[in-house]
Amino acid sequence: MQINQQLASGLFFLGFGGLAFLLATELPMGTAADMGSGYTPRLLAIGCLVVGVIRAAGAFIGNEASEPVTLAWRPLALVTVMVAGFAALLPVLGLPLAVVVCILPAALSGEVFRWPVLLAIAVGLAGMTTALFAWGLKLQIPIWPAFL
Numbered sequence: 001m002q003i004n005q006q007l008a009s010g011l012f013f014l015g016f017g018g019l020a021f022l023l024a025t026e027l028p029m030g031t032a033a034d035m036g037s038g039y040t041p042r043l044l045a046i047g048c049l050v051v052g053v054i055r056a057a058g059a060f061i062g063n064e065a066s067e068p069v070t071l072a073w074r075p076l077a078l079v080t081v082m083v084a085g086f087a088a089l090l091p092v093l094g095l096p097l098a099v100v101v102c103i104l105p106a107a108l109s110g111e112v113f114r115w116p117v118l119l120a121i122a123v124g125l126a127g128m129t130t131a132l133f134a135w136g137l138k139l140q141i142p143i144w145p146a147f148l
Contacts, residue, residue, distance in 0.1 A: 004069065005068075006058055006059040007055075009055050010051075010054070010056030010058070011056060013052030014048075014049060017047070017051075017052055018045075024038045024042045027042075074109060081105075082105055085102055085105075086098055092145065093146075094145050095134060095141050096130050104122060
């Protein structure tokens with residue numbers, strides 16, 4: 001049996017949801033009125049499992065032929081490196097600069113991009129993440145570079 005895209009995405013959701021549910025079992029569940037730290041992770045894991053079952057079942061029920069799964073290594077590697085790079089750069093550069101620095105190389109994972117649009121997205125995301133996390137939610141995230 002050849003694995004098509006719908007089955008592959010269903011298996012991914014099933015694996016991710018199962019792992020998340022297993023990891024959340026050690027956290028206290030609580031109730032809907034008094035949620036524990038494991039309440040939301042379990043609900044999200046159950047949601048992933050449901051989506052996975054629907055996607056995987058659709059691969060067997062559907063009649064349409066879909067393309068076989070191919071793994072794009074370049075985007076996978078670039079996005080993974082940029083996520084790790086963001087974690088390393090955040091304490092050094094601060095949130096806005098770390099967002100901009102990580103978005104630019106991650107955009108190279110796509111086939112086509114335009115520099116003006118990419119710069120606008122990077123600046124917009126840097127501003128929105130700073131406004132949301134540092135000012136709106138008041139999280140203790142560095143905004144300015146450590147060397148300033």
